[in-house]
Amino acid sequence: MRAALSHEMRRWALLILAGACALASTIAAQAGERIHLAQNQSPISGVSIVALRNGFFAKNGLDVEVSNFTTGKQCLDTVMGGAADIATTAEAPTTAAAMAGQKIAFLARTEYSYIKTLTAAAAGIGKFGDLKGKRVAYTAGTGGEVYTMQLLRAANLGKDDVIFVNLRPQDMVAALSSGSIDAYNTWEPHITNGLKALGNKAKLLDTKGIYAETFNIVVMQDYLQRKPEVVTGFLKALVEAEAWIKANRDGAIKLVAEFANMPVGDLTPLWNEFIFQVALDDKTLDVLNAHANWRLATGNHPPGAVMPDWRTVIFTAPLRSVAPEKVTLSF
Helix, strand or coil, rough: CCHHHHHHHHHHHHHHHHHHHHHHHHHHHHCEEEEEEEEEECCHHHHHHCCCCCHHHHHHCCEEEEECCCCCCHHHHHCCCCCCCEEEEEEEHHHHHHCCCCCCCEEEEEEEEEEEEEEHHHHHCCCHHHHCCCEEEEEECHHHHHHHHHEEEEECCHHHHCCEEEECCHHHHHHHHHHCEEEEECCHHHEEEEEHHHHEEEEEEECCCCCCEEEEEEHHHHHHCCCCCHHHHHHHHHHHHHHHHHHHHHHHHHHHHHHHHCCCHHHHHHHHHEEEEEEHHHHHHHHHHHHHHHHHCCCCCCCCCCCCCCHHHHHCCCHHHHHHEEECCCC
């Protein structure tokens, strides 16, 4: 009888253990694949912000941990350094990494918008040429630097005609207010923040059309090889988020403003300036080529760098498997 009882107890113990294992597996499946996203805490990251806040990542089996940064360069540096898996980043860090031989995988563009110039009203900058002799801030290694050089070219000015100041976007308003710079070049919402803080002491220079910065999704190639299902799940969530943004303008503005620490009233009038679109198209390639050509022409590249072969950097298969209509790129 004791033997029978012992056998029955072992059987129940095994059943309990099996149940516990099954429960653990279920919980792990519900939690999803853990990934670390390095993201710019700005409206330009709107698609990934909505994907996170509205549960599209979780819906596609992903448990996304986010680290926030103020530039796409910081995001990509974090991924290349191994401290994050996926980066939201602009074309400037992308071309720098590609030309340095970093094995990055460019997966999609998610947004583009124009970089702008805010000036101190007292500096008397009413046209491009008035920048001569002025102290102009931008963030080195970002699209703001390329924009600055294209702006000078449009003004028929050389690099020696202005005084450059390298600043983080969040430090530019204070610098303009204190008089330590005469103008700054950057992306939203830092322009609107400056106008709000300084009022009639600041003036926007009309530079629309000079340079549109793209925002993109980049991983390391070895990560793509190891985690293809994670990458496709991530992109699928972004495509779903884009559709939701277009169908729910007010809701999207509220979500993104909250994440970017902006009043809804500040973001609403700017919203149409952010073109949210998950895509791999010729526009994407044109921007990368233009930026890489700028690096080669100005010497702003690693020694011995040449024009990247984008076919070894841009990976179309993941997005094509999720939304083939969004891949129209022709090499």
